Amino acid sequence: MKKHYDVVIIGAGVHGLATAYYLAKMGITNVAVFDKGYVGGGGSARSTAIIRANYLTVEAIPFFRESLLLYEQLSKEFKFNILFNQMGRLDLGHSESDIYNLNLRAEFNQALGVDSRIIKPEEIEKIEPRLDLRKGKHHPVLAALWHSPAGTVRHDAVVWGYARAASKLGVEIFPFTEVKGFIKSTSIIKGIDTDKGEVFADTVVNATAAWSSDVMSLIGVTLPIITYPLQAMVTEPLKPILSATISSPKLHAYAYQTDRGEIVMGGPVDPYPTYSQKSTLYMLEELATFVLELLPCLKDVNVLRQWTGLCDMTPDYAPIMGFVEEVDGLVLNCGWGTWGFKAAPISGKMIAQLIGNNKTPDLIKPFNLSRFKSGKLVNEKASATAAALH
Ligand SMILES: Cc1cc2nc3c(=O)[nH]c(=O)nc-3n(C[C@H](O)[C@H](O)[C@H](O)COP(=O)(O)OP(=O)(O)OC[C@H]3O[C@@H](n4cnc5c(N)ncnc54)[C@H](O)[C@@H]3O)c2cc1C
Structure with a gap:
């Protein structure tokens, strides 16, 4: 030093x-x-x-848009592959009020140069055929915000x-x-x-x-x-079945498939502040329930790992x-x-x-x-x- x-x-x-x-x-x-x-x-x-970058506010959208653009160049800049997989993202709407919010985001995104738009179930099915799009469910998928430049990195x-x-x-x-x-x-x-x-x-x-x-x-x-724990988990590896990251703001759950074939699942922070990084059965059950509501095809798949990190919430x-x-x-x-x-x-x-x-x-x-x-x-x-x- x-x-x-x-x-x-x-x-x-x-x-x-x-x-x-x-x-x-x-x-x-x-x-x-x-x-x-x-x-x-x-x-x-x-x-x-x-x-x-498909955020909602005029402050956050340009900020995250610029970050995404930098991510697109990062592997080249580092001469080191960060495995940026721009698989796109679906934010699902299950009710009229969800769709109102997603529309708002689409309009702000487009006005501020972020590629996102509302799509209907016919188009959602083409992107993600494994999603449960049956009508009349408790949480039917009525529309989605499609944000094609989104993805995941390692x-x-x-x-x-x-x-x-x-x-x-x-x-x-x-x-x-x-x-x-x-x-x-x-x-x-x-x-x-x-x-x-x-x-x-x-x-x-x-x-x-x-x-x-x-x-x-x-x-x-x-x-x-205030510091809150946030949990996530992955399943055993599967052959490719998902192509985008899928998120349901109402069900507080998201999922995507990694390059290794595992399905990553996450949700909201735990409902209490703590510095403990212990994972809970309660969150595993809740996450599995909500993800299965969207992707019932995962019902016989084993969860391989679950973990917790800490988040600095404002x-x-x-x-x-x-x-x-x-x-x-x-x-x-x-x-x-x-x-x-x-x-x-x-x-x-x-x-x-x-x-x-x-x-x-x-x-x-x-x-x-x-x-x-x-x-x-x-x-x-x-x-x-x-x-x-x-
Ligand atoms: C389960 C989970 C899933 C997430 N998913 C996403 C996602 O999909 N997309 C996304 O954008 N974000 C996601 N996040 C959030 C994201 O990971 C964090 O916001 C980000 O990694 C924070 O990075 P950081 O460098 O600020 O903090 P950290 O990576 O936490 O680094 C802070 C460092 O400070 C060190 N430190 C603390 N106190 C001291 C001290 N006194 N002296 C010296 N060092 C100290 C710590 O050891 C630590 O290494 C997720 C977080 C979790 C937990």
Whole structure:
């Protein structure tokens, strides 16, 4: 460890590493990333890594659109395959009010340059013939929002792609090094205190997701972030039967098939805040019930693994990015909840620009911390889980 870095990043998840990479690409290479565990071992290691941009708000749609465009180039940029499979995504509507919401999203998406449109069951069947499209069911599929550029990436390939590319440009990464405190003079940040000693820095970035409130409490800043567990599971591998990612906002369930043939299934966050990463039978049963409602063809398929990660949920289902008013030199890149993996390329790039130019880029201005004081909330209800917590 050097005594001083221009920028210190706390958290070697996808966001911390992407920030480090884009800083180094801008020529700011005296950068160190610290993680209390192994690289990418937080929420990033547990992500089902669905990438999409079909959000609802004028703040979130352009932001996620730009991230998706960066993802499309990432394998080439890293010279390392992140396995971006642009299989498309169906958000299903089961009622008139669902269809009203999906229509709203389609119109906002189209107006803001995101390819998404409403399709009827005849077209849904062509894309996903295994979906149960029978009429008269309790939750019939009446229409869907079809977002063709959406897809999935291999989460650890993205994390390691960023780590390797950043490291090649001179960034230093320190796993198993916990940040225990901050060095501060009046209201200016001077560095961090780790379990391996003090490190001075001009700028410190908090990219610790589920732990971001705890890390901020070390410096007396309160974040409006509560940590919830999020569970997912996969089945045994099958021959290819699904072609898109399928999501039902009403049933709070989604599913897709991986390149290895496993069916990945996920749902909403658990209904209580905790730091426990224990999976529950209750969630397995609930997820299986809802996925079987959509895909009864999976009824005899075995679940192979189930796991839990932690999510840093904000009250308006949108991230927090930018400077902290009370402390000079402190930058936040957190509040990524259940939706953060898809955002890492653009958030990393924007935070790097913010630090390099000492100015907040327009794209991330709406996501500042002070919105929780001013009341200018984003309220991104098309984030996964938003519907479940409402
Ligand atoms: C089951 C599940 C499914 C998901 N599916 C999707 C999806 O399909 N699409 C999507 O976009 N998003 C999804 N997400 C969300 C996404 O994975 C996260 O938002 C994203 O990975 C967060 O990345 P991060 O780098 O901010 O945080 P993390 O990867 O959690 O990294 C934070 C790091 O900070 C470190 N840290 C904490 N405290 C300290 C300290 N004091 N000192 C040093 N280091 C510290 C931790 O060890 C950790 O490695 C999912 C999440 C889960 C759990």
